[in-house]
Structures are given as C-alpha cells and as structure tokens.
Amino acid sequence: MKTVFVAAYDTEAAERCRMACERIVEVHHEMNVPATFFIVSKLLEGAERADYKRLLDAPKFEIASHSATHPLLRDHPALNGKGVSWEQVQTEVRGSKATIEDCFGRPCIGFRTPCGFEDGLGDRALVELVAQSGYAYSSSVGWGPKYSLPVPILPARTYAAEGCPDLWEYPLQGWHENVLKGHNATPGRFLLWPPVYPDHVVTRFVKRPEEEFEVHRYFIDKAIELEHEYATLIWHPWSLGKFDPEMRMLKLCFEYVRARGLECITFAELHARQGRMPARMLAAAQA
Ligand SMILES: [Zn+2]
Incomplete structure (x- = not known):
C-alpha cells in the first residue's frame, strides 16, 4: 500500500478549539481532505454541542475519542503528572x-490518550479496558525514546502482547505543534541524544506558518521514504488557531501531500482498508 496521509486533530479546549475549527473545517471542505478529530467528549455536553455537531458531522470526518475530560490516565514521566483513579x-x-x-449517531472506534505515552496505552489493564469498550484502535504512542520529541515514525502494531490482538495502535509522528511554538508551559528536556534523525534539527520555536510547515514536511517526506503506511502530524485546533488563524500551514501541508501523490484518508478508513477491522465492527458500521 502506498503511503497515505491522515490529518488528525486533538480537539480538547471547548471554545478555543471550536473557534479554530470553523476555519479548519472550511479548509478541509475547500480542499476536499478527510480528517480524524479526536475529541474530548465533555465538549459535546456543553454549550457548544450544536456547533461541534454542525462543524464535524460530515462524512469526510471521523470522530474519535480523546477521553471525556482530558486527564492523565496513568502516571506520566515526562509531564510529572499523576494518573487519575481507575x-x-x-x-x-x-x-x-x-x-x-x-x-454523531455513528460508531466511535478510535481512542487517543490525553498527552500520549512512549508505550501507547502501555498498562495492560488500560489496554483491556479500551479493547473491551469496543474501540478498534488506539493512537496513543505520542513520545519518542525516553519521552523525547519528535515522535519517530513507528509501525502500526497490535496489542497482542498485552492480550488484545484485535486492538491496533497507530503511533503519532513528529512534533506536537503546540510544543514547537512554546504554547505550553512544558519542561524543556525533549531532545534525545544521539537523535533518531540526526539530519532533523529544530533550533528555536517556529515563528511563521511556513516555518511550521517545513518542520512537518520532514516527517511527511520521511514517511514516504520509509514506505510507511501512513503519514500523520500532531495538531491541536486551539494552538493552530492561536498561531495561524488563516490556517496557512494546513493548506501548505495539504497541497504538499497532494503534490507528492499521497491520498488523504482517516484512521478509520486506513484501519478498514488494511483488513484490520473485526467483522462485528464492520457489521455495526454498515448497519
Ligand atoms: Zn490532548
């Protein structure tokens, strides 16, 4: 299979993400690019439920879970945070x-943990919970070796070793764009030595959308070079909107992946195409 591109968003800040999504969704429609929106479900229980439904309820968008309230689901070594109760x-x-x-009246088959972990869901109990809750895939490997950034390009895998062979993991790739811009009060020790990609160097926070695109482009090119099944990036509507309200960077990325001949699809579509969807879920999706 040729490398495909999956545009994905961690949608987690009620008003700021909703405002940014107005323009993001417009760009996706203009350029006919599908996307997977991992959304914090409490955003759908507040005043903006109708707005999110208006924006995201389109066949080209997959709606997946980014938890209910965005807490740490287990202790997080890089963020020095403690996980919530079981x-x-x-x-x-x-x-x-x-x-x-x-x-949205359709199956939600993907789960992305808040903040991500080097080993994805990692903890066996969490793996079993996600699988038993009816998710088909996780996208939760959000850090490189020793909790470094960027996230290297790693193959999709199952959680068979944790006892759940039907549950797949699609690791994230590249930089959390909010970190690239200094949008979070995050600890400073992110770089690995020796690095996974010695030819990839980011020496300061990015200042312009074009500069951000150049960083992302490295990972798109790398995914193609490695003949990886998919290229994806780590985007947050609130942070994209704060930095680049016109979403110039998104347009540059979409134009670029198209120019490189990559088809744009969602994680759900990728999962189905690879024949990884359990039969009972395929039946539910078609019902
Ligand atoms: Zn998040």
Whole structure:
C-alpha cells in the first residue's frame, strides 16, 4: 500500500478549539481532505454541542475519542503528572465513546490518550479496558525514546502482547505543534541524544506558518521514504488557531501531500482498508 496521509486533530479546549475549527473545517471542505478529530467528549455536553455537531458531522470526518475530560490516565514521566483513579479511567474511556456516539449517531472506534505515552496505552489493564469498550484502535504512542520529541515514525502494531490482538495502535509522528511554538508551559528536556534523525534539527520555536510547515514536511517526506503506511502530524485546533488563524500551514501541508501523490484518508478508513477491522465492527458500521 502506498503511503497515505491522515490529518488528525486533538480537539480538547471547548471554545478555543471550536473557534479554530470553523476555519479548519472550511479548509478541509475547500480542499476536499478527510480528517480524524479526536475529541474530548465533555465538549459535546456543553454549550457548544450544536456547533461541534454542525462543524464535524460530515462524512469526510471521523470522530474519535480523546477521553471525556482530558486527564492523565496513568502516571506520566515526562509531564510529572499523576494518573487519575481507575474508576475515573473507566468513565473516561467508556463514557466518552457513548457521548460521541450519541451526538454523531455513528460508531466511535478510535481512542487517543490525553498527552500520549512512549508505550501507547502501555498498562495492560488500560489496554483491556479500551479493547473491551469496543474501540478498534488506539493512537496513543505520542513520545519518542525516553519521552523525547519528535515522535519517530513507528509501525502500526497490535496489542497482542498485552492480550488484545484485535486492538491496533497507530503511533503519532513528529512534533506536537503546540510544543514547537512554546504554547505550553512544558519542561524543556525533549531532545534525545544521539537523535533518531540526526539530519532533523529544530533550533528555536517556529515563528511563521511556513516555518511550521517545513518542520512537518520532514516527517511527511520521511514517511514516504520509509514506505510507511501512513503519514500523520500532531495538531491541536486551539494552538493552530492561536498561531495561524488563516490556517496557512494546513493548506501548505495539504497541497504538499497532494503534490507528492499521497491520498488523504482517516484512521478509520486506513484501519478498514488494511483488513484490520473485526467483522462485528464492520457489521455495526454498515448497519
Ligand atoms: Zn490532548
């Protein structure tokens, strides 16, 4: 299979993400590019439920879960944060799926943990919970070796080793764009030595959309060079909107992937095409 491009967004800040999504969605329609929106489901329970439904309820958009309230689901070494109780973890995983399916009236098959982990879902109990809740895939490997950035390009894999062979993991790739811009009060030790990609150097925060595109382009090119099944980037509507309200960077990326001959699809579509969707889920999706 030729490398495809998956545009994906971690949609997590009610008003700021909604405002940015107005323009993001417009660009996707203008350029006819599908996308996967991982959304924090509490955004669909507040005042902006109708707005999110208006914006995202389109066949070209997949709506996946980014938890219910965006807490750390387990202790996070890089962010020095403590994971919430197991009781809350269950609500975050199961409850978000139910809310999203209720709002959009279609199956929610993907889950992305808040903040990501070097080993994805990692913890066996969490893997089992995500699988048993009816998700087909996770996209939760959000850090490189020793919790460094960028996230290297890693193959999709199953959680068979954790006892769940039907659950797949699609690792993220590249830089969390909010970190590239200094939008979070994040710790400074992100770089790995020796680096995974010695020819890739970012020496300062990016200042312009064109500069941001150049950083992302490295990973798109790398995915193609490695004949990786997909290229994807780590985008947050609130941070994109703060830096580049016109979404020039998105347009540059979409023009570039098209010029390189990459088809744009969602994670759900990629999952189905690769024949990884369990039969019961295919049946549910077609019902
Ligand atoms: Zn997030």
